[in-house]
Amino acid sequence: MSHSYRIKTALSRRKVLQHGAAGLGLILLSPFAWASEAWQQLDAAKQILNGATPITQGLTLDLPHVSEDGSAVPLGIQFNGDLADDDYLTDIHLFAAGNPQPEIATFRLNELSRYPDIATRVRLNETQHVVAIAKSHQGQTFAVSQEVRITVSGCLMRSEDSQTEPLTNPRVSVNQQVAAGDSLEVRTLINHPMETGLREDSSGERLPRHIIEQFTVRLGDEVAFEAELHQSISANPYLRFHLTPHQSGELVFEWQDDQDNQARHTSELSVS
Amino acid sequence: MSQPWNRLSRRQLLKGLGGASALPLLGAMPSLAIGGQHAGHVVVVGGGFGGATAAKYLKRANPAIKVTLVEPAEVFYTCPFSNLFLGGLRDMRSIAHNYDELRQRYGVDVIHALAEDIDADAHKVRLSTGDTLRYDRLVLSPGVDMRWDALDGYDEAAAEKAPHAWKAGHQTTLLKQQLEAMEDGGTFIIVAPDNPYRCPPGPYERAGMVAHYFKEHKPNSKVLILDAKDNFSKQGLFTAGWQRLYGDRIEWVGLSNDGRVTRVDADNLEVETEFGTRHRADVLNVIPPQKAGWIADRAGVTDSSGWVPVKPDTFESQQVSDIYVVGDATVAAPMPKSGFCANAQAKVVAAAIASSLEQQPAPTAYWANTCYSLVGPNYGISVAGVYRVTDGAIAEVPGAGGVSPADAPDTVRALEAEYAVGWYNAICQDTWGTQV
Numbered sequence: 001m002s003h004s005y006r007i008k009t010a011l012s013r014r015k016v017l018q019h020g021a022a023g024l025g026l027i028l029l030s031p032f033a034w035a036s037e038a039w040q041q042l043d044a045a046k047q048i049l050n051g052a053t054p055i056t057q058g059l060t061l062d063l064p065h066v067s068e069d070g071s072a073v074p075l076g077i078q079f080n081g082d083l084a085d086d087d088y089l090t091d092i093h094l095f096a097a098g099n100p101q102p103e104i105a106t107f108r109l110n111e112l113s114r115y116p117d118i119a120t121r122v123r124l125n126e127t128q129h130v131v132a133i134a135k136s137h138q139g140q141t142f143a144v145s146q147e148v149r150i151t152v153s154g155c156l157m158r159s160e161d162s163q164t165e166p167l168t169n170p171r172v173s174v175n176q177q178v179a180a181g182d183s184l185e186v187r188t189l190i191n192h193p194m195e196t197g198l199r200e201d202s203s204g205e206r207l208p209r210h211i212i213e214q215f216t217v218r219l220g221d222e223v224a225f226e227a228e229l230h231q232s233i234s235a236n237p238y239l240r241f242h243l244t245p246h247q248s249g250e251l252v253f254e255w256q257d258d259q260d261n262q263a264r265h266t267s268e269l270s271v272s
Numbered sequence: 273m274s275q276p277w278n279r280l281s282r283r284q285l286l287k288g289l290g291g292a293s294a295l296p297l298l299g300a301m302p303s304l305a306i307g308g309q310h311a312g313h314v315v316v317v318g319g320g321f322g323g324a325t326a327a328k329y330l331k332r333a334n335p336a337i338k339v340t341l342v343e344p345a346e347v348f349y350t351c352p353f354s355n356l357f358l359g360g361l362r363d364m365r366s367i368a369h370n371y372d373e374l375r376q377r378y379g380v381d382v383i384h385a386l387a388e389d390i391d392a393d394a395h396k397v398r399l400s401t402g403d404t405l406r407y408d409r410l411v412l413s414p415g416v417d418m419r420w421d422a423l424d425g426y427d428e429a430a431a432e433k434a435p436h437a438w439k440a441g442h443q444t445t446l447l448k449q450q451l452e453a454m455e456d457g458g459t460f461i462i463v464a465p466d467n468p469y470r471c472p473p474g475p476y477e478r479a480g481m482v483a484h485y486f487k488e489h490k491p492n493s494k495v496l497i498l499d500a501k502d503n504f505s506k507q508g509l510f511t512a513g514w515q516r517l518y519g520d521r522i523e524w525v526g527l528s529n530d531g532r533v534t535r536v537d538a539d540n541l542e543v544e545t546e547f548g549t550r551h552r553a554d555v556l557n558v559i560p561p562q563k564a565g566w567i568a569d570r571a572g573v574t575d576s577s578g579w580v581p582v583k584p585d586t587f588e589s590q591q592v593s594d595i596y597v598v599g600d601a602t603v604a605a606p607m608p609k610s611g612f613c614a615n616a617q618a619k620v621v622a623a624a625i626a627s628s629l630e631q632q633p634a635p636t637a638y639w640a641n642t643c644y645s646l647v648g649p650n651y652g653i654s655v656a657g658v659y660r661v662t663d664g665a666i667a668e669v670p671g672a673g674g675v676s677p678a679d680a681p682d683t684v685r686a687l688e689a690e691y692a693v694g695w696y697n698a699i700c701q702d703t704w705g706t707q708v
């Protein structure tokens with residue numbers, strides 16, 4: 001169903017560099033070379049950093065070292081770094097450095113979602129680095145990267161595509177009661193092919209791009225959490241995140257795709 | 273797969289020449305056994321496909337190596353073909369093997385005890401008997417353990433009510449008894465885990481085998497698979513086969529349709545999914561997430577994933593020297609966690625150890641794997657792969673493997689079902705030699 005990227009066994013450029021320069025191993029393994037390389041060589045990440053040197057402590061990526069299915073690799077991102085009391089993260093950008101279109105997602109945070117602990121599933125078309133860049137309200141930047149090796153197990157070979165109806169079966173799992181100031185875990189899932197625009201059907205025709213671009217959560221009139229999704233998010237987007245609501249109200253979840261279609265789900269929240 | 277042995281042909285040749293003519297040559301090989309000396313002591317922990325094969329092939333490589341196999345069970349039941357027992361196609365005895373041939377024909381010292389701890393620095397294994405074995409090289413074939421903390425409510429006690437049957441033996445017969453006791457019209461639920469886990473096609477073969485049993489004995493009963501993945505091994509072939517043989521009797525719910533189970537209530541045979549859907553079963557089979565068998569933790573060879581990273585060329589641990597690990601416990605992807613792979617990896621390990629005991633480099637490794645699955649008694653499907661080390665990692669050789677054709681006549685499926693039996697007999701002969 002999500003064969004948007006052909007899974008290659010080729011090693012990443014990074015790996016080849018490592019092997020090709022065995023004699024320089026020590027230099028390549030030094031913290032400086034490792035820490036800087038992944039996001040300094042990614043144009044999209046450099047644009048966001050805009051010349052700033054990111055802090056490499058505080059932002060954590062949770063990814064398997066080896067994944068047997070590049071079409072849906074579980075990804076977690078957490079922040080437990082140092083920020084001033086009145087500061088908070090406003091943006092987290094995720095990139096798959098080795099994908100044809102590296103953007104995975106951007107999460108827009110605010111005071112209702114200021115303790116990010118987010119999970120989703122991403123497409124990785126080959127062994128590569130995943131990069132996360134975060135910015136705070138007061139302009140601090142953070143970065144982290146991790147390599148994921150993609151293999152396809154012989155016993156996992158697939159031979160069938162299934163059809164997914166776009167924007168069907170929106171699912172939300174959230175407690176309906178929470179104490180003020182406590183963290184509330186929210187899980188969402190919706191069916192959508194997330195067609196990348198890079199894939200061909202069996203007759204060789206290119207399948208047009210068709211993805212969910214925007215996911216918004218409101219509590220009452222306030223935006224609590226937003227995600228901009230890109231082609232590197234797996235089919236049937238899954239998102240787990242946390243809110244810290246201070247007042248009761250209606251939680252409204254909205255998914256919007258690039259054909260201007262929407263899906264909506266609501267849930268009453270009681271904050272005590 | 274015979275490649276790893278090419279460089280050991282000297283030994284094979286010696287064996288072929290027979291004792292008398294070989295004896296004069298022994299003097300030229302100081303590391304071979306002379307006057308009661310041995311060429312090194314290898315302890316093998318675990319007597320499944322990986323461990324039994326390693327023990328036998330170490331002896332085949334060099335009979336002068338002292339090989340001790342530590343395995344608690346006197347009879348080993350294979351996971352391969354245990355689904356056929358559930359389907360009523362076989363009895364348990366037909367998947368039972370023992371260690372007589374390893375002892376009697378190959379001179380392996382088989383100790384039926386549990387390896388309780390490993391001191392890698394001192395090169396020692398402590399046994400449940402209180403004895404301690406000192407090794408020059410250690411082979412671990414620890415298989416998998418269930419992650420009892422992974423699914424809310426699913427622990428060892430729950431597994432007595434909702435069996436995993438993912439280690440053949442008591443759990444398998446328990447599940448079979450439950451299926452036999454079930455009233456017609458019931459629902460059998462299989463909870464399938466996310467990758468990686470033992471035997472990727474296993475849950476889907478099980479669905480077909482139980483559907484076959486239902487078709488013959490309980491025609492109004494159903495099979496429901498709740499899956500933590502969106503794709504599974506040989507999916508198209510399985511789905512088409514299910515439709516062909518069982519109609520709508522088998523239903524599969526994948527991850528993106530809320531198939532991932534997060535909570536198990538074994539007392540009420542009920543499961544709950546991530547988004548709150550509850551399913552009630554008449555017989556509940558929970559295959560939980562897994563990790564390397566616990567003795568691998570004691571040896572210090574597992575990483576944060578719970579599995580064992582190995583050097584691809586030799587399957588020696590990346591973390592502890594002189595310990596080699598084979599089978600389901602290892603991170604060997606793209607090789608799947610299968611009995612066939614464990615057998616193939618064990619041969620590479622035996623060759624690597626025999627070489628290292630003689631201060632020789634390990635021969636070039638490559639491996640093959642075939643996973644046969646039965647959809648019905650006369651309906652087999654397969655996937656095959658060949659693997660070698662490319663740029664420091666195990667990689668599949670492009671174009672060397674493949675899956676059964678999607679549109680094949682029943683005669684092809686029937687032939688593959690026969691090949692499956694042939695494969696099982698051959699690999700068990702190669703691994704244990706003796707059937708109970």
